[in-house]
Amino acid sequence: MSEILVDVKNLSKEYKRGGETLVVLKDLNLEIPKEDFLALMGPSGSGKSTLLNLIGGLDTPSSGSVSINGERIDQMNSKQLSNWRASNVGFIFQFYNLLPVLTAQKNIELPLLLTNLSSSQRKQHVETALNIVGLSDRSGHKPSELSGGQQQRVAIARALVSDPDILVCDEPTGDLDRDTATEILNLLKSLNQDHGKTILMVTHDPAAADSAKRSLHLDKGKLAS
Amino acid sequence: MKWFRQIFAVTNMNLLSITQRFGSSLVVIVGIAGSVAVMVSLLAMASGLQSTVEGTGDSDRAMILRSGSNSELSSVISIEEANVLSNAPGLEEYEGKPMIAFEVYTVVDLMKKGAEDTSNLPLRGVDSMSFVVRPETKIIKGRNFELGRSELIVGKGAYDQYQGLEIGDEVVLRNSAWTVVGVFSTDGDIHESELWADVKVTQSAFQRGAATSNAIARLESESTFETFAIYAESDPRLEVKVENELAYYKNQASGVSAVISSFGYLVAVIMAIGSIFAALNSMYSAVSTRLVEIGTLRAVGFRGSSILAALMIESMMLALAGGLLGAGLSYIVFNGYTVSTLAAGTFSQTSFDFAVTGDIMIQGLILALVVGFLGGFLPALRAARQNITDALRAL
Numbered sequence: 001m002s003e004i005l006v007d008v009k010n011l012s013k014e015y016k017r018g019g020e021t022l023v024v025l026k027d028l029n030l031e032i033p034k035e036d037f038l039a040l041m042g043p044s045g046s047g048k049s050t051l052l053n054l055i056g057g058l059d060t061p062s063s064g065s066v067s068i069n070g071e072r073i074d075q076m077n078s079k080q081l082s083n084w085r086a087s088n089v090g091f092i093f094q095f096y097n098l099l100p101v102l103t104a105q106k107n108i109e110l111p112l113l114l115t116n117l118s119s120s121q122r123k124q125h126v127e128t129a130l131n132i133v134g135l136s137d138r139s140g141h142k143p144s145e146l147s148g149g150q151q152q153r154v155a156i157a158r159a160l161v162s163d164p165d166i167l168v169c170d171e172p173t174g175d176l177d178r179d180t181a182t183e184i185l186n187l188l189k190s191l192n193q194d195h196g197k198t199i200l201m202v203t204h205d206p207a208a209a210d211s212a213k214r215s216l217h218l219d220k221g222k223l224a225s
Numbered sequence: 226m227k228w229f230r231q232i233f234a235v236t237n238m239n240l241l242s243i244t245q246r247f248g249s250s251l252v253v254i255v256g257i258a259g260s261v262a263v264m265v266s267l268l269a270m271a272s273g274l275q276s277t278v279e280g281t282g283d284s285d286r287a288m289i290l291r292s293g294s295n296s297e298l299s300s301v302i303s304i305e306e307a308n309v310l311s312n313a314p315g316l317e318e319y320e321g322k323p324m325i326a327f328e329v330y331t332v333v334d335l336m337k338k339g340a341e342d343t344s345n346l347p348l349r350g351v352d353s354m355s356f357v358v359r360p361e362t363k364i365i366k367g368r369n370f371e372l373g374r375s376e377l378i379v380g381k382g383a384y385d386q387y388q389g390l391e392i393g394d395e396v397v398l399r400n401s402a403w404t405v406v407g408v409f410s411t412d413g414d415i416h417e418s419e420l421w422a423d424v425k426v427t428q429s430a431f432q433r434g435a436a437t438s439n440a441i442a443r444l445e446s447e448s449t450f451e452t453f454a455i456y457a458e459s460d461p462r463l464e465v466k467v468e469n470e471l472a473y474y475k476n477q478a479s480g481v482s483a484v485i486s487s488f489g490y491l492v493a494v495i496m497a498i499g500s501i502f503a504a505l506n507s508m509y510s511a512v513s514t515r516l517v518e519i520g521t522l523r524a525v526g527f528r529g530s531s532i533l534a535a536l537m538i539e540s541m542m543l544a545l546a547g548g549l550l551g552a553g554l555s556y557i558v559f560n561g562y563t564v565s566t567l568a569a570g571t572f573s574q575t576s577f578d579f580a581v582t583g584d585i586m587i588q589g590l591i592l593a594l595v596v597g598f599l600g601g602f603l604p605a606l607r608a609a610r611q612n613i614t615d616a617l618r619a620l
Contacts, residue, residue, distance in 0.1 A: 058613045078529065085524065087526070097518075113227070113230045114227055
């Protein structure tokens with residue numbers, strides 16, 4: 001068994017809504033080894049996205065711990081979490097979340113603005129990421145000038161460009177047709193197998209889950225075997 | 226450094242996307258431009274009036290009025306007093322004569338250009354010493370009046386503002402006909418709003434006998450002012466008060482220009498409050514339409530403080546554009562525009578030019594930036610504090 005990258009212990013997440021407490025995750029334990037490609041499945045409201053957000057450092061748990069590469073991100077404040085996300089995690093969203101006024105190249109460069117890299121170094125990194133996703137010829141295009149699949153490739157390049165340990169993907173093929181979805185899943189597989197990226201992917205799609213090395217089912221805030 | 230790079234990147238994105246929010250951005254710019262234009266114009270009016278009136282006078286000249294009088298209009302100096310004053314110590318001499326001029330100051334009414342009713346303007350009866358005491362006086366058109374004749378010379382401001390004052394025109398004042406023979410300038414000061422005529426003819430036409438209204442004296446130096454003032458105010462034969470000419474006109478200016486300034490600030494503040502709400506509305510709308518973008522940037526690692534700063538910069542830049550537009554319009558339309566208003570103390574019209582000074586433009590821009598700051602802060606704070614996962618769900 002390879003080294004553990006994500007170590008989640010007794011994780012709970014509750015939301016207060018109008019005086020009521022909604023328990024989304026309850027005493028959840030999960031270990032994700034390095035270079036794993038894990039698909040998280042489950043019905044709507046099962047807590048998949050909440051778990052993804054907690055592991056990605058977008059949210060903080062009500063109790064329990066989340067360690068990534070040995071670092072307790074649940075104990076970090078907002079500023080520390082921002083810095084941690086900038087260098088340790090790449091996000092891939094269902095609707096790509098590209099900034100419409102920026103070209104593909106500028107969208108991909110965004111995470112690098114948070115580093116100390118020079119302009120020419122940033123350009124090199126962006127070119128490498130564009131090569132990996134196969135979009136070198138589209139660098140000057142804005143999102144509105146790209147197809148859905150191309151936009152998702154740009155989003156993947158943005159997630160990759162700062163060379164994070166883990167990629168968290170929230171329904172990355174949810175807005176794509178089957179063929180394009182397959183291309184994106186193949187790209188994710190290649191990132192996992194050829195580039196050693198650890199991938200955590202939330203999906204409703206069993207076909208997408210089949211691309212992963214393993215799948216886990218979440219139901220009512222608990223992992224089902 | 227990284228923080229500034231973040232701010233620059235987000236600001237750049239925000240500004241690039243302004244074209245997509247052109248309507249609401251324009252509302253902010255135009256709203257702020259309106260507030261600034263009104264304030265700058267009113268302050269320019271106050272400043273123009275103040276500098277015209279305050280610009281009158283010289284530090285080594287003294288105004289002599291009847292004690293208890295606040296202006297030349299209500300002042301009387303008798304011939305006996307004039308004789309005593311002419312022998313007072315401290316007066317400069319010109320060709321062996323003391324440099325003191327006794328003048329008649331009264332108000333006449335004439336029709337302004339384009340107006341249907343008459344307005345007051347001052348008529349000053351002067352003698353040849355008046356021109357020596359005020360060397361800034363220059364005939365710029367026509368000639369000076371001849372002593373003993375019912376002739377008028379017209380100040381440049383009055384010439385521009387009133388009708389029937391062309392050279393050769395006849396003007397009826399107090400049932401007697403006067404001929405306009407020249408136009409004079411006094412370096413833009415308050416006297417340019419006046420008509421001047423021979424003092425003796427004026428005394429006769431206005432039935433003043435040998436009395437005059439006031440005297441203007443040039444002193445040997447500024448330091449002899451005290452000597453002259455103490456003599457004039459303590460001599461039992463005299464019932465006069467002496468003021469430095471600069472101080473006299475400064476005092477005359479303060480009332481009206483203060484009212485105009487206060488009115489300008491008041492109107493600007495009321496309009497600015499409206500502009501703040503327009504800016505708030507626009508920035509809230511800008512934030513809510515970009516919530517997913519903001520959430521994405523935060524997810525990627527951009528800090529809330531950089532989002533806050535970038536949105537504030539955007540708001541302030543819109544405000545600055547509005548401020549520059551308002552101040553620029555005000556400058557183009559009003560700077561140098563000549564108007565006249567009723568001056569305090571004289572009950573007559575004083576002509577002056579709007580003066581859109583650098584200081585006033587800066588005040589306008591400060592107002593704009595304050596509106597931009599207040600209008601942008603709450604929406605920017607909301608964006609910076611927005612829960613990232615909620616923002617990402619805002620599709």
